[in-house]
Amino acid sequence: MSTQRTAPRWAIWLPLALFLGFVALVMIGLYRPADRVVTSALVGKPMPHFNLPPALPGRPGLDSRVLANGKPHLVNIFASWCIPCRVEAPQLAALAKAGVPIEGISVRDTPENLDTFLEQNGDPFQRIGADDDGKVQLALGSSGVPETYVVDGKGMIVYQHIGEIRPEHVAMLIEKLQEAQE
């Protein structure tokens, strides 16, 4: 009746093995970002199909088919719990003011939080789809929030912007949108 026996030899080395696994994992993570940011697998491919329910009552949800209506769109993935999303709000507002149609995908959010977020930071979105389980975010190859896609009139992804849109990015995005127009 003893709960303590001499541990098997492999168990003694288990923590070290786990730690080495951690180091290997982190090494991969440390050295990969350089090439991860540059290219995105989805650029040049059509937007995956999805039909998201409305994130807010009384507002339209987001069906990927509306993106192929002949006009270039911005698709912004965001969440009320994401601080960089607050940072990019003025830039999105400026883009919306310039006449760019912006569609939102809100990730893992609640209507109440989203409502507050939009009230505090402005609401540049034409439609907001609720991606409650993050499946569409995953299908879009987005690894976090915020991310913004430039989609041309045929529903092809032209550009993927990772991270928040800073003031210096606005002109570049407008340029991408104009390219998409042509």
Added chain:
Amino acid sequence: MIAELGLAALWLAAALAGLQLVAGSLGLTARGASLAAAVRPVAVMQGALGLLSFACLVYVFSVTDLSVKLIALNSHSMKPLVFKVAGSWGNHEGSMLLWVTVMGLAGGFMALVEKRLPERTMLATLAGQAFVSLGFYAFLLFASNPFERLSPAPAEGNGLNPLLQDLGLAFHPPTLYLGYVGLSIAFSFAIGAMVTREVGPAFAKAMRPWVLGAWIFLTIGITAGSYWAYYELGWGGWWFWDPVENASLMPWLAATALLHSAGVLAARNALRAWTVMLGVVAFSMSMIGTFLVRSGILTSVHAFAVDPQRGTFILVLLAIYIGGALTLFGLRASTVTEGERFAPISREGALVFNNVMLSAILGIVLFGTLYPLVAEAMGAKVSVGPPYFNPMGALFTVPMLVVLAVGPLLRWRRDSFSRVGRRLVLPGMLVLAGAMALLLMGGIALLPFLGLALSVGLAVATLLPLQNRNLRRTPLAVWGMVIAHFGVAVSLFGMSSESAFSVEKLVAARPGDVTQVGPWAVKLDAVEPVAGPNWTALEARLLVRYGDDGKVMRLQPQSRSFWAPPQQTSESALLTRWNGQLYAVLGGEAPGAKAAGLGRADSRWQLRLWWKPFAPLIWIGGLLIALGGLLALIGRVAADLRRIVAKDKIVYRRERQGR
């Protein structure tokens, strides 16, 4: 000039750490024994120089010497003094300097006071401590020098993130750091004990006050951080499972496990290898957590610039320290595994169960934190949030809480449930009654339901160890245990009540409008501009009343605009009653009012109101846990002191008799 003095002190401290390592290691050999006497004074001096260096940094921050790069980047001459001072550790370089300073001070203090262990073990311990410090000195001096000059000096600094301009946050990181770094002492003790093969009750007793101290600071730090997130971010939530929070939770979990297993080792000389390993793991978790947060690896896709060089540097340090310690553990564990034996149903058995559960929760948190990295390495991309952490954590927390109720009643070595069963009837009935009442109420999610049902019975059960005891003669350590365990129940009740019964209201109100939130009537009286030292704000004056006949009280939430750097924050206003907290946030002016051409007097304001029943118990519970730790620490240290005094007296008497 002061900056150079700080840098010089830092270099000297690093050199002394090198000396401490060499002298400590050579002191273990026969030929180098004469060096052993140098180790303790060197450790004290190293701590003093680290402190001097940090004082220099605080000074240059307080006078806003903009020719120092760090200050130009992170401070501003217009900031209130207390935030200038706090700014010295509110950035990467400064916080690393604080880290090594605390580490040096802890090492110096240990060298001064710890006399119980065999001198060889102490030499190995201090050498280990110096070895760890040395890496961090190198990191500071070569990869993140806080005293680097900038030429020409800019006219004004960049400012500090306004979210950080808050007293709670100013003192939150140093508290956590004291905790993280206190665990480095446990780590060094574990190394020292493994090197000299002195794993036993004496080692556990020497290590325990350090673990307790570190654990108290971690508990306070986590509690304060959670409360800060709650009132400063203005989202009404208090725990978000983000990597930074997890980084502080993981060492806490490991330290909690270590605390309990060190108790077994000290009292019963069992769990020897396990305790040593936890000693290594606890500080490893501090370092890994700091690394994950600092290297930016987990948030690397987004703006927080990854600095692969800096990240690699810390990773190499981690690999050397943790890898080295675990290798040493692998080599030495076979010689220390054999300890005293015990039956499964015994105090030791309950503590082993607690350790396994805590380790499992630790594993879950670590896995959840790292999973995005794992997925990324395999090509997929995911984020992990509360839907994973809450149920998975509860899976192990709930059984652990049940054992928490029973364990302290069990005897060491061997016991039976039939002996303690009768004492647990009352708590058991309370749990059942609570569950029934909640079922009748209905509409409560599973986790809050479990939490609420368990917490009341648990609160009573945690007080049982005091039953049939003379309260005035009960040792402080027992009081500490009871209060800490009671704090767990209190906190659990607060968390469950907050998530089960919170009422939330979002309104666009005109001045004069009254809104009902739970039992509160909230009237928006006026919205007026106010100004602070480096911000301006819109402040709402709310007149609130509890129930129909309560007294009218005032609440003044603000929406602040900082100008250096420009940023908006919302300052929530809280009103605490014994049975909960009213939480108010002022948003902006409601859209539509301007478009409709309405004047300012008639405009509508976004108000977000919460009534959170018993929410403050979350943090009160956290503080009770820390208080329990503090009592236990005082009790242990006092007992040690008494023993030392008694020993001295014996020696003195013997000397007199011998004469």
